[in-house]
Amino acid sequence: MVQINRGGNVPPPPPARRVPLIAGNWKMNLTVDESLALIDEMLEDLDAYEEVETVICPPFIALFPAMELVEDSGIKLGAQNMFYKDSGAYTGEISPLMLREVCDYVILGHSERRLYFNENDEDINLKVKAALKDDLTPIIAVGENLAQREDNLTAEIISNQVEIALNDVNAYDASSVVIAYEPLWAIGTGQAASAETANEVCKFIRQTIVRLYDQSVADRVRIQYGGSVNPANISDFMCESDIDGALVGGASLKAADFVKIVARTQECIPRKKK
Numbered sequence: 001m002v003q004i005n006r007g008g009n010v011p012p013p014p015p016a017r018r019v020p021l022i023a024g025n026w027k028m029n030l031t032v033d034e035s036l037a038l039i040d041e042m043l044e045d046l047d048a049y050e051e052v053e054t055v056i057c058p059p060f061i062a063l064f065p066a067m068e069l070v071e072d073s074g075i076k077l078g079a080q081n082m083f084y085k086d087s088g089a090y091t092g093e094i095s096p097l098m099l100r101e102v103c104d105y106v107i108l109g110h111s112e113r114r115l116y117f118n119e120n121d122e123d124i125n126l127k128v129k130a131a132l133k134d135d136l137t138p139i140i141a142v143g144e145n146l147a148q149r150e151d152n153l154t155a156e157i158i159s160n161q162v163e164i165a166l167n168d169v170n171a172y173d174a175s176s177v178v179i180a181y182e183p184l185w186a187i188g189t190g191q192a193a194s195a196e197t198a199n200e201v202c203k204f205i206r207q208t209i210v211r212l213y214d215q216s217v218a219d220r221v222r223i224q225y226g227g228s229v230n231p232a233n234i235s236d237f238m239c240e241s242d243i244d245g246a247l248v249g250g251a252s253l254k255a256a257d258f259v260k261i262v263a264r265t266q267e268c269i270p271r272k273k274k
Helices: 032-046 060-070 111-116 121-133 146-150 154-165 195-212 215-220 234-238 255-271
Strands: 021-025 053-057 076-079 105-108 137-142 178-181 222-225 245-248
Touching (some): 053 105, 121 137, 154 195, 195 215, 195 234, 234 255, 245 255
Parallel strands (some): 053 076, 105 137, 222 245
16 A cells, blocks of 8 residues: 655745756667767757756766766766666665765656556655665656557556655655656657647656645646657647646757757747647
C-alpha cells in the first residue's frame, strides 16, 4: 500500500508562473572532450534566455569538467541516474553524495533504465527519496508503452508510476520535484505525441498530485514532456497550459537545435495557454 507523506514542512506558496525547464539528456554519448566542445559551442547563446531554466545531463565522466565550464553561466548540470545509497560496496554505482558536489538535478526512472536495467517503481522511489535527502532535484520520468496506450491504460500506468515514485515523500519535498512525461512509443522514434495529447496527460499528472497532496503542491510541480522533441515542434508543446518544459534527447546533442529549443520555449511564455 502506497503511503504518501503529507507531513513535513509546509511548501511555500506557488509561484506566479512556473519557470520552464529544458533539460538535455545526452545519454551514453560523447567523450569528455566532445562534451566540453558542445557546451562551449552553446554556452554564450543559452545565457541569453534568462526566463528559461536550462539543464544539461552529460555522461558521469564529463560532469566535473562541465561544472567548471558552466560555473559562471546560468546553465545547471544534471546526472542521468544514481544509486540510492550514499556509500558502500556497490561496484560501478554513483551516489547522491557524489553527485551533489557537481549537480543540481538527477534523472530518475527513465524508460531506458526500466527497460534495459530492470528498474521498477519501488527502486525509483528509493532513488527519489535519496536524491531529495541529499539536496538533488529529481526529474522523475513516467510514461506508457504503445500497447498500454492502445489498451486505454495510460491513466492507470501514469498514476501508478507517480504515486509509487512519491511514496513517503512529504509535501514540502514533493513540491520541488520535476516530472517528465515520456511516452515510450515516442522516445527516439521521431513520432511525438500531439501537443494536445501530451498536455492532457500532463494535466492528469497534475491532478494526480492534487489527489496525493493538494492544489498548492500541484501548482509548484513542473511537468515536462519528452519524446522526439525538436526545434520544429517545441513551440506547440511549450505553449500548452500544463507543459512546463521538455526533457530533450537527440536534439540536445546538436548545439544549434538545443539553443533553438530554449529560445522557442522562452517565446512561448507570453502566450502560454491558460
